[in-house]
Amino acid sequence: MKIATWNVNSIRTRLQQVTHWLQHQPVDVLCLQETKVVDEGFPVAAFEPLGYHAYVYGQKAYNGVAILSRAPLDHVSRGFAAVIDPDQVGDLDEQKRVIMGLFQGVCIVNLYVPNGASVGSEKYEYKLRWLSLLKQYLSDLLSENPALLVCGDFNIALEDRDIHDPTHKQTHIMASPTERAALQQILTLGLQDAFRKFTPDGGHYSWWDYRAASFRRNLGWRIDHHYLSAALYERAKSCVIDVSPRQLEKPSDHAPVIVEI
Structure with missing residues (x-):
């Protein structure tokens, strides 16, 4: 099976690009982030002719996640509170960032991790709280689903080789030591980076700022990940970044x- 993750930066703005991509890359599951639309406004009908079922969890103008799958998903849940005691979740489900479903026995978790704005800000502290709760959420899922795939926009470059220029990483959002440590704590659950199984070298990125001709100059960051439990990591056949949609006019x-499993 092939599972893809893609932050589309508005599904309505990028709808034609996504449907065109699926026609040429007919993955089994596509996990979308930053859909930026309420559930009722998600363009479900555009994907039905392509053979995809849509599962959405969105909000107006911000955030939002969705899963498109060629076969119906089982046990779909939205938000942390579907798995964790709502009293522990508190305000961390107000932003729509987590959706999960079972596809052919694989538990797929699609995430849009908070950006954090700037190191030390209120949004940064929110991000760290969110990541702490994510570890508990994934631990609970793993106890019942040993075949776990966690993907999405993590807004964290875990290592220096994931950034074109890591010089100021200590104070740069998405690369600060505290963010990296929080993600490393999550990975202690037994999750491994699918991309790094096949590509150990740097220079491969999944996000490029719109400014300063960053894509043309390959001044990027690798912040979109697939993390696999041990049961899936051994079965992984490949993991690649498809840069072709980033070359289009007005892309995400x-x-x-x-990732192929």
């Missing part, structure tokens, strides 16, 4: 990342 600033 992210590229799809595809």
Whole structure:
């Protein structure tokens, strides 16, 4: 099976690009982030002729996640509170960032991790709280689903080789030591980076700022990931970043990342 993750930066703005991509890359599951539309406004009908079922969890103008799958998903849930005690979740489900479903026995979790704005800000502290709760959420899922795939826009470059220029990483959002440590804590659950199984070298990125001709100059960051439990990691056949949609006119600033299991 092939599973892709893609922050589309508005599904309505990028709808034609996404449907065109699926016609040429007919993955089994496509996990979308930053859909930026309420559930009722998600363009479900555009994907039905392509053979995809749509599962959405969105909000107006911001955030939002969705899963498109060629076969119906089982046990779809939205938000942390579907798995964790709502009292522990508190305000962390107000932003729509988590959706999960079972596809052919694989538990797929699609995430849009908060950006954090700037190191030390209120949004940064929110991001760290969110990541702490994510570890508990994934731990609970793993206890019942040993075949776990966690993908999405993590807004964290885990290592220096994931950034074109890591010089100021200590104070740069998405690369600060505290963010990296929070993600490393999550990975101690037994999750491994599918991309790094096949591509150990740097220079491969999934996000490029719209400014300063960053894509043309390959001044990017690798912040879109597939993390696999041990049961799936051994079965992974490939993991690639498809930069072709980033070359289009008015693209998302992210590229799809595809894992084959």
